[in-house]
Amino acid sequence: MQIKPETTGWTLADWQLAQQQGQGLERLLALLAALDAAASQSADVAWIFRVDAAGLKSQWQALEARKAAGENLPLLGVPFAIKDNIDAAGWPTTAACPAFSYTAAEDARVVACLKAAGAVLIGKTNLDQFATGLVGTRSPYGAVPNSFDSSYVSGGSSSGSASVVARGLVPFALGTDTAGSGRVPAGFNNLVGLKPTRGWFSNKGVVPACRSLDCVSVFALTVDDAVQVSQILGAEQDLDDAFSRRSPQSAAVGMPERPRLAIPAQLEFFGDTAMQAAFEQARSELAQLAELVEIDFTPFSELAALLYQGPWVAERTHAVGALVQQPEAMDPTVHAIVSKGGEYTALDAFAAEYRRQELARCIQQQLQQVDALVVPTSPTIRTLAEMQQEPILYNSQFGTYTNFTNLADLSALALPAPFRSDGLPSGITLIANAWQDFALADFGRRWQQHLALPLGATDQAFKPSDVTSKPVAPGAVRVAVVGAHLRGMPLNFQLTTRHAAFVEATETAPEYRLYALANTTPPKPGLARVAEKGASILVELWDVPLANFGAFVAEIPEPLGIGNLLLQDGRSVKGFICEPLALGSAKDITHFGGWRAYIADLKKSQETPA
Known part of the structure; x- marks a missing residue:
């Protein structure tokens, strides 16, 4: 009989609710007991190492002390797992090679970030x-x-990180992604797989595969959970990681209501009619x-081929180090791939890099x-038996739509898609230029x-409550x-051309009056907060990338400006305000409830705007 923890399929919100109800440690110990009981019946190869009860209680005691000290712990008591090429202090790191194993002296930066947020490390996973x-x-x-x-x-x-999340043992887990390792397992297991822009998450404390391309990735049951974790992992640039980058904060943070999505004009499925x-x-x-809209996929395919047919294999050889001279210590297929890195010359590397840059520029355009x-x-997708027959060919097929992504410096989000006729999952992946991670997540939701x-x-159903109100994206x-x-309206382009994203239509607090300003082209309103006889006015909320906010404000003419606006639900946001001096000659249109209704009335009566 399969043993399932009571917390199977819990999302971040479920675990956070348990903490609010004072059940955090109780639920974590129950989860650990269920995992131990299941392991006593049959080995779970998704795990390489798991925490024991003493280790779990030790983590919990430290969190209780921090909570009592008033620290902000957004992931308090939330269990997570990490791929075993990511360091955790006091845990072995094997990269699935016992001969390589060492005990980590400190946490990888991403693990440290999650622990700082209150998350509890449950185990390290197979790969x-x-x-x-x-x-x-x-x-x-x-x-x-x-x-x-x-x-x-x-x-x-x-593989292990995807498995433990798919089975609902933890709400999220960290993987890594160089050629698709954070996306293909998501597609095969009905998961969300967030592959961030290179350099957004720190790689310090991560065993490299191809150091110039590697990304730490996030597996989760929902897009919202993946985004919440990513905001913690990418909150600050890590200056100790030479490949860490800071977001320019100018990319789109959301998508239009009906976005334009490119799709390859020619798609290859290698005879898999179900997929x-x-x-x-x-x-x-x-x-x-x-x-x-269909596009030519040729540049993407050519760039994808460079990853394993070009000198980037030498990065893997460099990462393995002296072990490449010990084939008996390595998986035969892995050794066959990694050992080829020495065949490339510096001339090969530069030639491939020049071609990579040309193709990347074409793709980005x-x-x-x-x-x-x-x-x-x-x-x-293939069976385990089929993989034994063609381990390299079938692996290459899996990377058809993933291998090019990091070479071209792109962001990506793998999403669940309609199931195949044989009951297996399928998946789609959204891909965009660097730093558009939150725009992808917007459509992913x-x-x-x-x-x-x-x-x-x-067996957990996706619930509308799993989709929370969209938070302000970092950098917006x-x-x-x-x-x-x-x-x-006529000036909406000033938002859209600066990659601003529509969030929602809502109302102000009932403390405002709306006026039609005199002598403005195009016609503009003035909004004024009043001490009495105010009303709620319809507004729209937009997220503007921070780097573009100044240029947007610079186009606002007098008597208008940007200040703080109070919404009906108590939120405070930036919004248009008006100098009181201009209101004397303006027409009070508060009774319309919003600008649209006023403009519609003008058109109906064919009046000239005041």
């Missing part, structure tokens, strides 16, 4: 050795099976939410014409809510607009 593979089978600790059908692969290299049919169904669903690219996460698939491989300013900047 394709040295993160070399998209299959989940290249490990001496065992091949991690698919969470829906154990005869199929789980995908890799972050092809599932993607066609996904395409039909996408067409309800977005405009789909293509993506500037759309809001994102959408592809199948993987064109096919809509997509997940649209399909409302069960969470991972659990939330602005309330009341007149000519509303959607469909």
Whole structure:
């Protein structure tokens, strides 16, 4: 009989509620006991190491002390797992190679960030050795099976992290992604896989695969949970990581109500008709939410081929070090790949880098014409038996729509998609230029809510309550607009051309009066806060990238300006205000409740604006 913890399929919100109810330690110990009981019946190869009860209580005691001291702990008591190429202080790091194993002296920066937020490390997970593979089978600790059908692969290299999240054991886990390792397992296990812009999350304390391309990734049951974790991991640039970068805070933070999504004009599924049919169904669903435009995929395919057919393999050789001289200590397929790194010369490296840059520029220009690219996460899936027959060929097929992403410096978000006819998951991946991670998440939320698939491989239904009100994206300013900047109004382009994203339509607190200003072109309103006889006025909220906010404000003419605006629900946001001097000659239009109603009345009566 399969033993399932009572917390199976819990999201961050569920765990946070348990903390509020004072059940945090009780639930964590129950989870650990259930994992131990299940392991006593049969080994769970998704785990390499797990915390014991003493270690769990030690983490909890430290958190209780910090909570009592008044620290802000947004992930208090939330359990998580990490791929075993990521360091945790006092834990072994093996990268799925026992001969490589060492005990970490300190936490990787990403682990330290999560612990600082109050999260509790439950265990370290299995992987394709040295993160070399998209299959989940290249490990001496065992091949991690698919969470829906154990005869199929789980995908890799972050196989164990995907498995423990898909089965609902933890609400999120960290993986890594160089060629698709944070996305393919998500697609094979009905998960969200967030592959961030390179350098957003620190790689300090992570065993490298290709150091110039590596990303720490996040697996979660919902887009909201993945975003919440990413905000913690990417809150600050890590100056101790030479590849860490700071966001320019100028990229889009959301998508239009009906975005333009590119899709490859020619798609390859390697004869997998079930995966092809599932993607066609996904395409039909996408067409309800977005405009789909076909593009030439040739540059993407050529760049993808460079990853394993070019000198970046030498980065893997460099990461493995002297172990490459000990083939008996390594997985045979991994060694066969990594050992080829020495065949490339410096001339090969520079030639490939020049071609990479040319293709990346071409790809980035293509993506500037759309809001994102959408592809199948993987064109096919294979059984464990099939992988033994063609371990390299089938692995290469899995990377058809993933290998190019980090080479081209792109952001990506893998999402659950309609299931195949055989009951296995399929997945789609949204891809955009660097730093558009929150824009991808914006559409990802809509997509997940649209399909409302069960969470991972659990029996938990996706609930509308799992989609919370959209937080302000880091690096953005939330602005309330009341007149000519509303959607469909003449100055709305000043927002959209600066990559601002519409958030919601709402109302001010009932403390304002609205006026039509005199002698303004195009017609503009003035909003004034009053001590009495105020009313709620309809406004729209937009998130403006911080780096573009100054240019937006610079275009605002007198007597208007930007100040603080109080909303009906108590939130305070930036918004348009008006100098009192201009209101004497203005027309009070408060009774219309908003600018749209006033403009509609003007058109109806064919009056000239005041």
